[in-house]
Amino acid sequence: MVAALTRVFGLHNLELAEDVVQDAFCRALEVWKIRGVPDNPSAWLMKAARNRALDVVRRERTARTFAPEYARLLESEWTLANAVQEVFEATDLRDDRLRMMFSCCRHDLPETAQVMLVLALAGGFGVREIAAAFVSKPAAVEKRLTRAKQKLKESGALFDIADDTDFLQRLPTVQRALYLIFSEGYHGASAKAVVRADLCHEAIRLTRLLAEHPLATPSTRALLALMYLGAARLPARLDAGGNLMALFDQDRSRWNRKFINEGIEWLERSTTGPRMSRYHIEAALAAVHAQAPCTEETDWKAIVALYDDLMQLEPSPVVALNRAIALGQRDGPQAGLAAIEAIEHRERLQTYPFYHAAQAEFELRRDKPENARAHFEAALALARNAEERNFYNGRLGSVPGASSAASDAKMASLAFL
Amino acid sequence: MAEFLYLYRGGQRGWSAEDSQQIMQKWMTWFKELGASGNLKDGGQPLEAEGKVVNGKSGSVTDGPYAESKDLVGGYTLIEADTLARAAELAKGCPILERGGLVEVRPVMKLDM
Numbered sequence: 159m160v161a162a163l164t165r166v167f168g169l170h171n172l173e174l175a176e177d178v179v180q181d182a183f184c185r186a187l188e189v190w191k192i193r194g195v196p197d198n199p200s201a202w203l204m205k206a207a208r209n210r211a212l213d214v215v216r217r218e219r220t221a222r223t224f225a226p227e228y229a230r231l232l233e234s235e236w237t238l239a240n241a242v243q244e245v246f247e248a249t250d251l252r253d254d255r256l257r258m259m260f261s262c263c264r265h266d267l268p269e270t271a272q273v274m275l276v277l278a279l280a281g282g283f284g285v286r287e288i289a290a291a292f293v294s295k296p297a298a299v300e301k302r303l304t305r306a307k308q309k310l311k312e313s314g315a316l317f318d319i320a321d322d323t324d325f326l327q328r329l330p331t332v333q334r335a336l337y338l339i340f341s342e343g344y345h346g347a348s349a350k351a352v353v354r355a356d357l358c359h360e361a362i363r364l365t366r367l368l369a370e371h372p373l374a375t376p377s378t379r380a381l382l383a384l385m386y387l388g389a390a391r392l393p394a395r396l397d398a399g400g401n402l403m404a405l406f407d408q409d410r411s412r413w414n415r416k417f418i419n420e421g422i423e424w425l426e427r428s429t430t431g432p433r434m435s436r437y438h439i440e441a442a443l444a445a446v447h448a449q450a451p452c453t454e455e456t457d458w459k460a461i462v463a464l465y466d467d468l469m470q471l472e473p474s475p476v477v478a479l480n481r482a483i484a485l486g487q488r489d490g491p492q493a494g495l496a497a498i499e500a501i502e503h504r505e506r507l508q509t510y511p512f513y514h515a516a517q518a519e520f521e522l523r524r525d526k527p528e529n530a531r532a533h534f535e536a537a538l539a540l541a542r543n544a545e546e547r548n549f550y551n552g553r554l555g556s557v558p559g560a561s562s563a564a565s566d567a568k569m570a571s572l573a574f575l
Numbered sequence: 576m577a578e579f580l581y582l583y584r585g586g587q588r589g590w591s592a593e594d595s596q597q598i599m600q601k602w603m604t605w606f607k608e609l610g611a612s613g614n615l616k617d618g619g620q621p622l623e624a625e626g627k628v629v630n631g632k633s634g635s636v637t638d639g640p641y642a643e644s645k646d647l648v649g650g651y652t653l654i655e656a657d658t659l660a661r662a663a664e665l666a667k668g669c670p671i672l673e674r675g676g677l678v679e680v681r682p683v684m685k686l687d688m
Binding site: 230231233234235236237239240241244 | 599600602603606607610615617618619620621650652
């Protein structure tokens with residue numbers, strides 16, 4: 159809604175648009191408390207926001223200038239109501255959201271700022287939710303957002319998604335921001351599972367909007383596929399006691415079949431282009447896991463091959479680590495450790511808990527409990543939240559007498575990060 | 576370019592919600608056209624039917640204007656056009672004509688003093 163209103167009000171009146179939506183929400187809550195939630199809450203909200211927008215325009219039209227395309231129509235009661243109504247209509251809302259997403263993903267903004275803006279302006283996230291997602295204080299997020307919005311306003315106009323060349327040029331940045339939102343949800347530092355699931359679902363919603371756009375590229379569809387396949391596993395990531403469950407300890411019956419099917423379907427639809435993107439590879443990796451009935455029957459050969467592709471396309475120590483883990487899964491712990499040692503720039507992984515955990519698991523499997531213990535302790539020290547701490551504590555506790563079968567399972571869990 | 580005032584008179588009111596939505600859509604389209612061709616100076620405003628009439632030196636105030644509804648001014652718009660003929664031509668697109676109303680086109684007088 160903020161995106162729609164900004165189109166009418168103009169980007170320079172971004173806060174006004176946000177206020178209108180905020181007011182509509184507050185009013186809704188007040189009214190619903192007394193009269194109960196209406197049958198169609200979103201239509202109700204839409205109407206409340208529209209009416210509020212009309213009030214605001216009437217009050218402010220002498221003092222402010224609005225978006226040039228709309229200024230004329232807002233001046234006169236002959237056209238005001240209709241002009242506002244028009245932007246609230248469904249087909250437009252979709253484009254408005256996209257337009258806002260593209261506007262937020264500016265190269266001169268840091269990626270975190272882009273992501274926060276997308277969540278706040280194109281998605282439905284409030285400051286508190288964003289703060290929770292990034293384990294930050296609301297005041298700090300507010301500050302960052304204000305600065306980013308200022309930058310956005312300086313650009314003067316919303317991004318024109320109707321221009322094909324501009325659209326395709328900005329698309330990778332938008333994809334990246336959406337990918338980051340999803341990752342923050344999937345591996346994020348927030349201790350609250352609900353917070354993370356919300357982020358994943360929001361990322362899917364926004365990416366789907368993008369993937370359904372006529373100009374969407376195969377890599378956009380691959381990105382959506384990878385999100386669906388990843389999110390399918392969310393329900394099984396925590397056991398009944400709230401403990402983090404490694405991928406291969408997960409109860410696979412709890413995986414979301416609908417999401418897996420969606421993911422596979424989007425992956426198939428993404429294979430039309432000449433170029434393979436990292437999203438293709440990551441989606442394919444997720445698909446291999448999603449389709450394996452259990453750890454032992456996972457196609458590790460395919461996974462190693464996919465990581466090889468990924469290393470060619472976008473080499474990084476983290477990708478190399480994942481490849482090493484898959485390799486160890488295929489050829490045994492010794493090979494895995496050797497591959498880890500061969501990682502270029504592996505000093506950059508020192509602060510990455512999975513790096514230590516991976517080595518610990520391999521050491522455990524080749525019966526070096528002392529080495530394993532040291533690595534698990536390093537991972538524990540780097541754990542970012544209680545779930546992770548519990549997980550590594552549990553692994554640490556199992557070191558002396560750990561059976562190699564159990565270790566197998568844990569090991570595999572790290573292969574898809 | 577000269578300025579002209581469109582005075583909208585008459586025209587049936589009290590449409591159903593759906594009907595009025597459609598009508599307003601037509602006004603919107605028409606205004607957009609006028610704006611795009613550079614003829615719209617000020618969209619002006621629609622007027623309520625009720626009001627007061629202030630009359631005479633004593634300034635007596637009565638409810639009014641009570642004209643026949645076909646004569647009642649329902650709103651105004653300020654137009655820019657080269658000639659009166661052109662302004663009148665442009666008024667032919669006004670949706671009020673479909674509702675039995677009329678558009679009075681009046682040149683704005685220029686007082687050069």
